[in-house]
Amino acid sequence: MNVVRSSIEKRLILRPGRERSVLQRHPWIYSGAIARVEGKPGMGETVAVYSAEGQWLAWAGYSPHSSIRARIWSWDTEDDVGPAFFERRIAQAMARRWWLQNNDDAITAYRLVHAESDGLPGLIVDRYANWLVVQILTAGMEFWRTEIFSTLRRLTGLTHIYERSDVDVRELEGLRPRTGAVNGGVPPERVKIREHGHCFWVDILRGQKTGFYLDQRENRRITSNLAAGREVLNAFCYTGAFSVYALAGGAKSVCSIDSSGEALALARENVALNGFNPDHQEWIEGDVFQVLRRFRDLGRKFDLIILDPPKFAPTAAQVARAARGYKDINWLAFKLLRPGGILVTFSCSGGITPELFQKIVADAALDARVEGRISRRLFQAPDHPVALSFPEGLYLKGLVVDI
DSSP, X not given: OOOOOOTXXXXXXXOTTTTHHHHTTOOEEEGGGEEEEESOOOTTXXXXXXXXXXXXXXXXXXXXXXXXXXXXXXXXXXXXXXXXXXXXXXXXXXXXXXXXXXXXXXXXXXXXXXXXXXXXXXXEEEEETTEEEEEEOSHXXXXXXXXXXXXXXXXXXXXXXXXXXXXXXXXXXTOOOEEEEEESSSOOSOEEEEETTXXXXXXXXXXXXXXXXXXXXXXXXXXXXXOTTOEXXXXXOTTSHHHHHHXXXXXXXXXXXXXXXXXXXXXXXXXXXXXXXXXXXXXXXXXXXXXXXHHHHHTOOEEEEEEOOOOSOSSGGGHHHHHHXXXXXXXXXXXXXXXXXXXXXXXOOTTSOHXXXXXXXXXXXXXXXXXXEEEEXXXXXXXXXXXXXXXXXXXXXXXXXXX
């Protein structure tokens, strides 16, 4: 049994038998696992976690309003959770991405810190050219906010930092949304990035996530290699990254659909930025489900369909409803594919496991009366790693299905 470090520690004492996940290095401690809290820790303060038998287990950030009551910083009793600790963790995360930071400007946008999988629960840091965009999502990370920004400036050498802590999960933590310039003033309306030889405008002020779907980088390149000579449908196209890659891969034509007129306008600009012939492009603003049903009724067909919908299941409670939505959209896609066509389909809902997603797509194919074969499984880009002890970090899953 570990020696108790201090009689005045702020502590979480777990219920009997609830230390197993902590010992297995899972970083979340739910409220139901806690027997009692000692020392009256404030929001975001570091607490020591103990088993019911008095064994020291970990240091964690305390979140009194969340069902995830604590997120573990460290399993090392000797760690001192403070500025030096976070500097070390951020430096380690950056070192893991050496191959992106030394790529001769072929890629100028990537994720520098990926929350739990980098040992920094609640911290997302994305780089867009000379800008850092940061999300602080948890009470524990909020507590160290000032030190985090200071460390990022020092380690990256970048002086332009913008905060996009405007996601719903902050409300679950008892935190208000916050956006704004941290360093270097307000960003321009658009920041230009490069990715595998293509250029994109990114709206880091108002765009989805931190402005761009960085997690799809390698999947876009894979899809580009499938596009030659094909009529392509890019559903939920957002700002057109898959459309650019499809045209670069030699697509005969690309039809791009999104419900946001603002996103479509930026998508058009991104395609034009890369010099592609506008005669090979079709742009449709509308509800993707309705547009695809109209295409089905009209008998339209495509050779390659890309489905990259938004998160249908933000929480586990919404999985059943989300599954119906995923099945419907994939069924429509199968109906619109020509024989010999390819479906590239994704789910970014954390509650939808890869096994469940495959079953959903299989059921959609069965109902559409097509035979499909998975030729490739797709996941998030490697700058969005998944810690072995934190399977929840695997949120993006995709399938390439040939029919």
